[in-house]
Amino acid sequence: MKQAQKSRYREAGLAKMNHLTPSLRQKSDDALLKQVEKLTSFQSASVIFIYVGQNFEINTRVWIDRWLMAGKRIAVPRVVGNGVMDAVEITSLKQLSVKKMGILEPDETHDALFLKEIDLVIVPNVVADRYGYRIGFGGGYYDRFLKKEMFKTVMPVRKSLLVEQVPREKHDIIIDTVVTEDEIILCKENGFER
Numbered sequence: 552m553k554q555a556q557k558s559r560y561r562e563a564g565l566a567k568m569n570h571l572t573p574s575l576r577q578k579s580d581d582a583l584l585k586q587v588e589k590l591t592s593f594q595s596a597s598v599i600f601i602y603v604g605q606n607f608e609i610n611t612r613v614w615i616d617r618w619l620m621a622g623k624r625i626a627v628p629r630v631v632g633n634g635v636m637d638a639v640e641i642t643s644l645k646q647l648s649v650k651k652m653g654i655l656e657p658d659e660t661h662d663a664l665f666l667k668e669i670d671l672v673i674v675p676n677v678v679a680d681r682y683g684y685r686i687g688f689g690g691g692y693y694d695r696f697l698k699k700e701m702f703k704t705v706m707p708v709r710k711s712l713l714v715e716q717v718p719r720e721k722h723d724i725i726i727d728t729v730v731t732e733d734e735i736i737l738c739k740e741n742g743f744e745r
């Protein structure tokens with residue numbers, strides 16, 4: 552039942568995402584980037600695991616380029632099986648090519664990163680709430696990945712896609728910090744634990 556509820560939220564979120572004009576998206580992406588870069592957890596991170604945003608997602612390719620230039624080490628997801636992904640370090644966006652669902656990924660010649668090396672995970676979402684709960688594309692990739700280590704997590708969310716409360720399931724992992732264009736929300740400090 553929870554899955555059906557989540558699907559409804561996901562559908563509604565995807566529809567909203569599709570309706571945003573490119574210029575609104577661009578504005579929102581720029582504001583979100585500024586917000587993420589304000590975070591101490593970002594500034595102190597050497598290795599950042601970040602999804603490669605595409606289509607209606609946040610265009611994180613700009614962020615990746617910028618952060619590589621600034622000397623950060625960047626790892627991106629590579630799907631290796633049903634609901635399972637690796638973190639793979641890249642040094643250039645040129646190392647990515649289009650895979651399933653149109654997602655850009657590094658190929659098999661790149662090794663997976665040792666997860667303990669990751670200082671910060673930037674988490675994707677279709678819809679999310681202020682408590683750090685999220686709904687993604689529905690593969691369960693991030694829930695499975697995030698429980699492997701006590702990662703620091705940041706989730707940039709367009710405020711137009713922030714909902715009152717996302718339907719919750721036992722396996723959902725709470726994100727530490729939700730960032731919108733004009734808010735930084737420390738979810739952990741709201742009395743939640745993993």
Ligand SMILES: Nc1nc2c(c(=O)[nH]1)N(C=O)[C@@H](CNc1ccc(C(=O)N[C@@H](CCC(=O)O)C(=O)O)cc1)CN2
Nearest residue numbers: 602603604605628636651652654675687688690692693
């Ligand atoms: N940019 C980006 N990369 C990401 C994610 C994301 O949300 N955004 N992910 C976040 O999780 C992971 C990949 N998520 C995926 C989710 C579903 C399928 C997929 O192929 N699903 C179905 C097809 C569904 C359909 O066509 O509607 C399949 O298995 O055949 C692949 C990857 C890792 N990389």
Ligand SMILES: Nc1ncnc2c1ncn2[C@@H]1O[C@H](COP(=O)(O)OP(=O)(O)OP(=O)(O)O)[C@@H](O)[C@H]1O
Nearest residue numbers: 557634685686687688689690691692693694695722
């Ligand atoms: N830790 C887990 N162990 C086993 N199954 C899981 C786990 N996390 C999620 N799943 C399963 O994966 C499927 C998708 O989960 P969910 O709807 O939470 O995905 P999502 O958060 O939208 O996707 P994603 O994390 O890929 O962005 C569900 O069938 C769920 O039961």
